[in-house]
Structure formats: structure tokens, C-alpha cells
Amino acid sequence: MLAAATETSYLFDPEHWDVSLLGNIPSLVGDHLFYTFLTLLIGAAIAVPIGLYIGHTGRFAFIAINAGNAGRSLPTLGLISLLVTMIGLGLVPVIMALVILAIPPILTNTYAGLRAIDRAVVDAAKGMGMRPMQALFTVEIPMAMPLILSGLRSATLQVVSTATVGAYVGLGGLGRLLIDGLALNQYDRVIAGAVLVAALAIVLDVLAMAIQQLIVSPGVSGRALTRGARKLKVVPTSRVSATAG
16 A cells, blocks of 8 residues: 555645646646647648548549558657757657657548548539539538548547657656656656556547547448448547557
């Protein structure tokens, strides 16, 4: 009991939750969320339009198909070290590395969502007089939304967990608890960092799931997600979580 209390002493110490002090848990969580949302915003701004174009036209499909494997094979810490060497310390190299990590699941799932749509539905929309862009935004994107949002959820989980490496190059975030704790042999701080990163990932995933249920029509979600996953062997976020557990 005494050992368990010692290991969690940092996490449950009220002094470390004082919002008025920089470097305490609330400010580190805020920094971590800032890195995460900035990365997702930039990554989605790049990956979603490309995925929509590839999925809608069918051109350059090899980019979307191979993006997932490429993203998983990149060593994020090594990439950050390379970018820091080229650019210097600061926020830019870390965000660049995290964006490179976030793009593949968003791009792949966006492409898979559009390619999973029954072509007869798209042809019917065009037969009613819709232009290609009208069909894309009024028919294809709503039907592909389950897989698009699933890609965003997957990217969120990856970025939240990987953003801790920013502490290696002097940034804040929850990675500071891990790096500083190991450097000072304060393992209660390390445990606090690991627990908070896991809790933050779970909270963000639950929020994303709730938003997905509000946005996506119930009649579309199951069919599009299943067909898209089968077509490109994309594993939905829910199955990833279950497998990891």
C-alpha cells in the first residue's frame, strides 16, 4: 500500500494541479492539447482534400493505398531529430513530424470512404443533373463521413500518444513528466505522465465518437464503415482499440 501511494504521489498532489503555476499538470495538458489540435488541423487540411480528389477521380490511388504503410514505418523520434538538425529547436520541427504521422490515416480513410460508395448512387445523382462537385459534396462526402471521421479518430490517438516526444527537444506537454521524471529518477512523475496521456487519449476518443454519432446518419455509418474497411483492409478505430486491449 505504501509503495502504491508513493508511485501515485505526484499525480494526486494538489500542488501539482495549481492552475496558476506554469509547468504544473493543467498547463502541461493545455500544451499537449495545443500540439494535438494544431497537428490535426494542419494534417486534415492537407490529407482530406487529397483523399477526396483521389477517391472522387480514382487517380493516383496508389498514394492513398501506400500511405498507411508509409506512415507506420516512419520513426517519429528520428524524424524530429532530423528536422531539428535542419531547422533548429522549436515548435515547427515537432509539428511537422506529427503532421507527417497524422496524414496517412486521414488520407487513407478519406479515400476508402469515397471508394466504398456504390457507384450506382453516384451515377443516379449525376443523372438527376448534379455536377461532379455537387455530387461530391451532397452525396459522396456524407456517405463517406463514417470512414473519414474514423481516420481522424485514429490520427488523434496516434498524435496524442506521440506528442510526448516533443519534450525531447525542449517543448512542453505531458512528455515533460516522462522525460524529467526519468532524468531525476522520480518515477511517480513518470507514472503520472503515462496515466495522463492514456486518460487524455481515451477522453478525446470518446468525444470524437460522440461527435461522429451526432454528425453521421445511422443508416450510413455501419454500411460505409464495413465496406470501406473490407475494400482497403482499413481497420476501424473501434476494432483497433479492441485489438490493442
